[in-house]
Amino acid sequence: MNTNDQEVRRDERTVELVYRTTTTDIAQALRARDSHTAAGRRRRWAYPLAGTFGIGIGVLVMVAGGGVADVPLMLVTIGMGLWGTALFGPRLQARAVRGMLEKSGETRAVVDGSGVLVVLDAFESRVGWAAQPRYVETDDAFVMLSDDKQAVSMTVLPKRGIRAPGDVDRLRAVLDAHLRRL
Missing domain, CATH: 2.30.29.30 (Pleckstrin-homology domain (PH domain)/Phosphotyrosine-binding domain (PTB))
Known part of the structure; x- marks a missing residue:
């Protein structure tokens, strides 16, 4: 070089x-960044809270309405997606740049x-x-x-x-x- x-x-x-540079390096850096920025700290509690709310409302509507309709199913899906992002977001972001890291x-x-x-x-x-x-x-x-x-x-x-x-x-x-x- x-x-x-x-x-x-x-x-x-x-x-x-x-x-x-590995995807593990990037994921750890993203987690560290999220721990030390206001936006990252908000995501840590807001995504699970909104996800739980969406899942809860969706399930309640399904139980009260007696069936799976488009809106309750969408709420449950979005809620699960928010939970997945909260738990696996940095790892998924790091995997998105894996090809670039390998080429570098x-x-x-x-x-x-x-x-x-x-x-x-x-x-x-x-x-x-x-x-x-x-x-x-x-x-x-x-x-x-x-x-x-x-x-x-x-x-x-x-x-x-x-x-x-x-x-x-x-x-x-x-x-x-x-x-x-x-």
């Missing part, structure tokens, strides 16, 4: 990761004082600290998040991609120096 080394400020706080191949990320340089076979992208000023640490990754209400933009840095011993702590220190930890 080629990188524009002029953009990388190599010093004792530079951390390099090499990994293949190996990722090289260089984290330094100016931000994160992400290099894939087909492209490279520089993410400045201002673009994603927050981060979440999970057991398996660091997830950088944009500051908008839904944190639409995110960068996943899986810990398994860290190459040198002690670099997890160095990466955490760099992120703490430039981003707000959630």
